[in-house]
Amino acid sequence: MLRVGLTGGIGAGKSTVANRLAELGAVLVDSDRIAREVVEPGTEGLARLVEEFGDAILAADGSLDRPALAAKAFADDESRRRLNAIVHPLVGARTGELMAAAPPDAIVVHDIPLLVENGLATVYHLVVVVDAPVEVRVRRLVSARGMAEEDARARIRAQASTEQRRAVADVWLDNGGAEDAVLAEVDALWTDRLVPFEANVRLRRPRPPMPPKIAEYDPTWPAQAERVLARVRTAAGELARRADHIGSTAVSGLPAKDILDLQLTVATLADADTLLELLSDAGFPRLAGDWGDDAQDGSGTWPKRLHVGGDPQRPVNLHVRSTETPAWRLALLFRDFLRANAAERDDYRDVKLRLATAHAADRTVEAYADEKQEWVNGAFARAEKWAAATGWTP
Numbered sequence: 577m578l579r580v581g582l583t584g585g586i587g588a589g590k591s592t593v594a595n596r597l598a599e600l601g602a603v604l605v606d607s608d609r610i611a612r613e614v615v616e617p618g619t620e621g622l623a624r625l626v627e628e629f630g631d632a633i634l635a636a637d638g639s640l641d642r643p644a645l646a647a648k649a650f651a652d653d654e655s656r657r658r659l660n661a662i663v664h665p666l667v668g669a670r671t672g673e674l675m676a677a678a679p680p681d682a683i684v685v686h687d688i689p690l691l692v693e694n695g696l697a698t699v700y701h702l703v704v705v706v707d708a709p710v711e712v713r714v715r716r717l718v719s720a721r722g723m724a725e726e727d728a729r730a731r732i733r734a735q736a737s738t739e740q741r742r743a744v745a746d747v748w749l750d751n752g753g754a755e756d757a758v759l760a761e762v763d764a765l766w767t768d769r770l771v772p773f774e775a776n777v778r779l780r781r782p783r784p785p786m787p788p789k790i791a792e793y794d795p796t797w798p799a800q801a802e803r804v805l806a807r808v809r810t811a812a813g814e815l816a817r818r819a820d821h822i823g824s825t826a827v828s829g830l831p832a833k834d835i836l837d838l839q840l841t842v843a844t845l846a847d848a849d850t851l852l853e854l855l856s857d858a859g860f861p862r863l864a865g866d867w868g869d870d871a872q873d874g875s876g877t878w879p880k881r882l883h884v885g886g887d888p889q890r891p892v893n894l895h896v897r898s899t900e901t902p903a904w905r906l907a908l909l910f911r912d913f914l915r916a917n918a919a920e921r922d923d924y925r926d927v928k929l930r931l932a933t934a935h936a937a938d939r940t941v942e943a944y945a946d947e948k949q950e951w952v953n954g955a956f957a958r959a960e961k962w963a964a965a966t967g968w969t970p
């Protein structure tokens with residue numbers, strides 16, 4: 577199952593996008609609808625609200641009088657807290673039930689206006705944000721939904737900012753133009769990304785082999801890595817000692833293959849194995865085989881586990897290393913050494929570009945990676961000297 581979080585400011589077009597995804601085959605979980613359902617007449621939720629706020633919150637027909645509840649519950653922070661303490665767990669439980677009821681190969685789209693406000697981004701495999709300029713949203717809310725302009729603006733102001741949404745968005749859908757334009761983007765998102773992503777995770781499919789192709793340094797790599805790392809930390813929970821962006825994409829100004837290298841550090845390889853299914857389900861299938869790094873003490877190989885990101889449009893290698901060997905520390909040292917020493921970084925860049933050209937016709941990156949490792953092993957010795965001189969620690 578693939579979990580997609582769909583959010584966006586009011587009037588941006590979230591429902592429009594959600595409906596299209598449902599037409600394409602997604603299982604839609606609508607949080608606004610759930611929030612209404614859990615306080616319908618006859619529910620435990622409504623009974624508890626009446627207990628807490630009195631029966632003046634009921635309309636003549638016994639249903640919830642929302643403005644009356646709002647007047648009481650939004651009067652002060654304490655009242656708001658009491659309201660949330662009743663409603664949030666009920667919404668959470670019902671959401672969990674609906675998600676669990678979806679078939680194993682479902683692409684579940686959770687339409688949730690307050691995804692950012694509630695800090696929920698990391699529980700999804702992918703976060704999709706629908707956006708449109710504020711003035712466009714106000715116009716739509718006034719003309720299509722009959723909202724008063726001041727009301728529309730007040731609601732927009734109370735929500736997360738565009739910057740806060742950008743920080744968690746894996747996919748940014750600009751719906752400032754015609755509806756057809758955004759729907760075409762949704763169709764492509766479904767076919768090119770969500771469908772293969774779901775299959776990659778469920779079938780534990782590795783990434784197809786590719787030749788070494790070096791891209792210019794992308795200044796958005798660190799933010800992209802941070803989003804993925806947040807998911808890794810959530811999935812690994814207490815077994816994560818730390819999780820870091822490593823490798824060339826973590827060094828500003830260094831061209832690299834457009835694959836984010838991430839490192840999850842755990843205490844033991846047994847912990848890494850405990851995480852096999854959790855990480856795989858979270859979107860990072862483990863690659864079969866014995867993976868390891870050249871041991872710098874001449875002892876052969878330092879074993880590790882290797883997972884890859886299932887998202888076909890955001891290639892990720894997730895190296896799970898234990899603190900039983902020094903490889904985790906070396907990855908961080910190498911990154912920080914290159915960040916701090918521009919001449920070394922440029923040397924490394926030249927080596928990579930030369931090798932990528934030499935191996936451009938290869939089917940896989942193996943020969944490229946082996947030859948590159950020779951330079952890296954030499955750099956480790958210089959990095960250790962640098963660490964000793966500067967007092968660097970991981």
Ligand code: ADP
Nearest residue numbers: 585586587588589590591592716720753754755
């Ligand atoms: P949200 O769920 O984000 O609040 P909706 O999907 O309900 O937003 O869209 C708000 C209103 O704007 C709806 O009436 C919708 O039909 C309309 N709308 C959505 N996208 C567009 C668009 N690209 N152009 C014009 N109107 C749109």
